[in-house]
Amino acid sequence: MIRTLERKLSALQHKAEDAVNRVRDRHLRLAVTGLSRSGKTAFITALVHQLERAAIDGRLPLWDAARQGRLLGARRVPQQNPQIPTFAYERGLGALFAEPPAWPEATRGVAEVRLELRYRTRHPLRRHLGEVSTLYLDLVDYPGEWLLDLPLLALNYHQWSQQVREQLTRPALAALAAPWQLTEQGEPWRPDRPFDEGEVARLAERYTAYLHACKDELGLHLIQPGRFVLPGEYQGAPMLQFVPWVWDPPVGTPAEDSLYATLGRRFEQYKQHLVQGFYEQHFAGFDRQIVLVDCLAPLNAGAESFADMQQSIARIMESFAYGKSNWWRRLFAPRIDKLLFVASKADHVTPEQHGPLVSLLQHLVQQGRGQARFEGITTECLALASIKATEAGRGMAGGREFPAIKGTSLAGEPLLLFPGEVPAQIPSAGWWQGQQFDFQAFRPLAMSPHQAMPHIRLDAALEFLLGDKLE
Ligand SMILES: Nc1nc2c(ncn2[C@@H]2O[C@H](COP(=O)(O)OP(=O)(O)O)[C@@H](O)[C@H]2O)c(=O)[nH]1
Ligand SMILES: [Mg+2]
Incomplete structure (x- = not known):
């Protein structure tokens, strides 16, 4: 009893000190x-x-x-x-x-x-x-990716699903999304399908693989829900196991234990515990x-x-x-x-x-x-x-001197190069056609x-x- 009291007091004292430091x-x-x-x-x-x-x-x-x-x-x-x-x-x-x-x-x-x-x-x-x-x-x-989830707080499951459905009209995304869009029996998912824990876990896994592919193959960052690719300590938690509803929507109110209703609840839990929780904590x-x-x-x-x-x-x-x-x-x-x-x-x-x-x-x-x-x-x-990780210097090419940086590649090769000109504004379509860039990664110096x-x-x-x- 006294022990707990002591602990509480010391915690309080700690808090008070923290508050004083902050004020000062x-x-x-x-x-x-x-x-x-x-x-x-x-x-x-x-x-x-x-x-x-x-x-x-x-x-x-x-x-x-x-x-x-x-x-x-x-x-x-x-x-x-x-x-x-x-x-x-x-x-x-x-x-x-x-x-x-x-x-x-x-x-x-x-x-x-x-x-x-x-x-x-x-x-x-x-x-x-x-x-x-x-x-x-x-x-x-x-991770900045966690801040990308902020707009989810203003959406319900239906609205978010609608947004993803629109994104999937982009051919590059649609191609990557194909593997999670059909059930293991090769059919589209139905909203009144009874919820099955294992089945949904596997579905969420395939959806997560799709998000990773968007990131790794297309270089995209705008991925939602952001925590699926950077789960932190919540890997495998049910609130990270849902997917947007991109199939025929339910007619009327779906039953409590239906697939659609369960996914919707998990979306809300994700918002409350992970998105809102991050901002609060x-x-x-x-x-x-x-x-x-x-x-x-x-x-x-x-x-x-x-x-x-x-x-x-x-x-x-x-x-x-x-x-x-x-x-x-x-x-x-x-x-x-x-x-x-x-x-x-x-x-x-x-x-x-x-x-x-x-x-x-x-x-x-x-x-x-x-x-x-x-x-x-x-x-x-x-x-x-x-x-x-580099030294600034000058290089020679075709009898002309040019500004260059010198360093060691990640593989350990010496590199001397002029990486290119950085556009001073958001690059235009024309810029992308003419661009010749070579930003190499360098190993840190010894x-x-x-x-x-x-x-x-x-x-x-x-x-x-x-x-x-x-x-
Ligand atoms: N040359 C150079 N490379 C850097 C520097 N900071 C980061 N990098 C490169 O960027 C990579 C990712 O950096 P990291 O700090 O792990 O990024 P994080 O994911 O935002 O924590 C590193 O592995 C380096 O290759 C820097 O100051 N100079
Ligand atoms: Mg890091």
């Missing part, structure tokens, strides 16, 4: 998102390493607190949320500093790491007292947000992939346009005050292309950025490389764990995200 501006929850492979894991790993080394041999001149020597140090401390996996920082470093160096392994789902930053304030009074201040910084990694607690965008891979992949990325980004942005609907504000009351858009992997292009790359990013996020501004959120666009890693403008990101907190 000493706690910041910084969320990092972006579509799969946009560079979230690399970004967080690099950021933590840079912060840990900042006061020793930091390479962060664009971050005032570091340049002025006010940052005294940073260290990892246990993160505070027992239900969220801890970000696999050590594992990431292990890969980066291995021989040969490799990128951190892909992760799925949400993860978090906490840092304690100690700094000297610039505030004249507190500075005079020699005060050292502390900022607890939580970095939270979560995580999103509502974020103070600042970074959205990473890999603009280069879709430029390589072609017009369809680029259009899909553009649409996905627009949809991700809807989560930051709170004002549009009151229910949204009421339900989640988010408090984000700064939003940073990042064109990641800028080391894939030659330095004079960084300008066009930022410009392209600005065009991509333009509309959502306007909405965020309207909500009082400060926004910024940057092109950066969390971990620089680096020492005892030195800060090479990067491009990671310090500019830090200045935007933390500058005012370390005043």
